[in-house]
Amino acid sequence: MRKLVNKIVFFINSLVAFALLMSYLLPYVSPQTFPLLSVLSLAVPILIVINALFLFYWAVLLKRKMLLSLIVLILGISHVTSLYKLRGKSSENTNDTxxxxxxxxxxxxxxxxxxxxxxxxxxxxxxxxxxxxxxxxxxxxxxxxxxxxxxxxxxxxxxxxxxxxxxxxxxxxxxxxxxxxxxxxxxxxxxxxxxxxxxxxxxxxxxxxxxxxxxxxxxxxxxxxxxxxxxxxxxxxxxxxxxxxxxxxxxxxxxxxxxxxxxxxxxxxxxxxxxxxxxxxxxxxxxxxxxxxxxxxxxxxxxxxxxxxxxxxxxxxxxxxxxxxxxxxxxxxxxxxx
The missing domain is CATH 3.60.10.10 (Endonuclease/exonuclease/phosphatase)
Structure with missing residues (x-):
């Protein structure tokens, strides 16, 4: 039963990972050429979060299947950092700013x-x-x-x-x-x-x-x-x-x-x-x-x-x-x- 559940989870994982991978093409596809695909840009934050959850799920189970979402997230690291930044930047020197x-x-x-x-x-x-x-x-x-x-x-x-x-x-x-x-x-x-x-x-x-x-x-x-x-x-x-x-x-x-x-x-x-x-x-x-x-x-x-x-x-x-x-x-x- 558990194997069946994991197969279904990985299938969904694959679909979401593919969707996120496709979203990396969005900056190069004009809305006037493919308007439907451009709508996907609104869903990118959700796709990133879901892939991160799948990564965590497989990591907890110590399964190699975690590599799928991990690789897709690494390939789109600029997308990930557009959603969330771990560290900010500030300076007390505000002269000539x-x-x-x-x-x-x-x-x-x-x-x-x-x-x-x-x-x-x-x-x-x-x-x-x-x-x-x-x-x-x-x-x-x-x-x-x-x-x-x-x-x-x-x-x-x-x-x-x-x-x-x-x-x-x-x-x-x-x-x-x-x-x-x-x-x-x-x-x-x-x-x-x-x-x-x-x-x-x-x-x-x-x-x-x-x-x-x-x-x-x-x-x-x-x-x-x-x-x-x-x-x-x-x-x-x-x-x-x-x-x-x-x-x-x-x-x-x-x-x-x-x-x-x-x-x-x-x-x-x-x-x-x-x-x-x-x-x-x-x-x-x-x-x-x-x-x-x-x-x-x-x-x-x-x-x-x-x-x-x-x-x-x-x-x-x-x-x-x-x-x-x-x-x-x-x-x-x-x-x-x-």
Whole structure:
């Protein structure tokens, strides 16, 4: 009986290991070519965890079958470290550094998604306490209770049809240029600002790529029509690819080094993340983060869909994700040396 159980377990193990192995191809497969395969990027964290559990199971039984998941996990070590980092990195020497913070503020809880009062003030307090040099906000809404007066420079762009939601770049340093990519037929967008920092100038991109429009609650997902849900995600991934191509084209024309931060609405295992990062950028979480680094309140697994990507030639001093439930996203920050 035990042999039969182990055969069934290993069969399931083989399927999950194969699925994870296939997911390693995702950065090289465009959503517009194979939209169904691109959806697999959302399941990669689950596949990594399940393979780790199978590895532990066979290791306890002292079975060679553990080699299957072990080899697959080793082959995708960069995927594993995108999900979880054992050690972080920090330095007390913050001279000549630049601090960055990105946060999808979800309209400051305008429609009471969170059963709590004072969310706008709490977010304002968090930003004031962290005091980043540059703060990029997504889904920004002009709430009367917010206070970011500590920033002398501000660029907001209300791309949404209602002109109520914006992308905003706050800065302690002056702008010499700014603009919007103004994606068509969507509320999502990318804005940028060229910021003079002492004797240097960098271009900051505040990114909010195509949203999926799906619930984060497992009960709601269970009730949803799976075919419609899958089609919706495939459609949004295709739009993300178009938006990413537009962003990269714009980045290539930048006369300065680029920093890309914001809500990608996709994971570190995706085609769009890989394409953006390939523009001589590094992921600050992978360089200095610790733990899961989750940025989105998704019930099934710790999702990381918000990023701070900085030039390869900069030193990442630290990275931090904040476990505060003031939005459906969690804020992230990083300190770098230009």
């Amino acid at each position: 630049l601090s960055l913070l990105s946060y999808n503020v979800h309209a400051f809880n305008r429609f009471k998604w969170i059963d709590a009062d004072g969310i706008p003030k709490d977010i304002s307090k968090l930003v004031k306490t962290e005091n980043p040099d540059i703060f990029c906000a997504q889904e920004f809404y002009n709430n009367p209770d917010i206070d970011f007066k500590q920033y002398k420079y501000k660029y907001d762009y209300f791309h949404h049809r209602s002109k109520e939601l914006a992308l905003v770049i706050f800065s302690k340093y002056p702008f010499i240029n700014k603009g919007s990519l103004s994606f068509e037929k969507t509320a999502n967008n990318v804005i940028f600002a060229d910021i003079v920092i002492k004797s240097d100038t960098i271009r900051i991109y505040n990114v909010h790529l195509q949203s999926h429009g799906i619930s984060t609650k497992t009960d709601d997902l269970a009730k949803a029509d799976s075919q419609k849900l899958l089609k919706r995600i495939q459609t949004s991934f295709k739009k993300q690819q178009t938006q990413t191509e537009q962003l990269i084209e714009h980045m290539k024309s930048s006369p300065y080094r680029n920093v890309v931060m914001g809500d990608f609405n996709n994971t570190a295992y995706s085609y769009i993340y890989d394409k953006i990062k390939s523009e001589d950028l590094q992921d600050t979480f992978k360089e200095a983060g610790k733990g899961f680094g989750k940025t989105f309140n998704f019930e099934l697994f710790p999702a990381r869909i918000d990023f701070i990507l900085v030039p390869d030639d900069t030193e990442v001093v630290s990275f931090k994700s904040y476990d505060v439930e003031l939005s459906d996203h969690y804020p992230i920050s990083s300190i770098i040396k230009l």
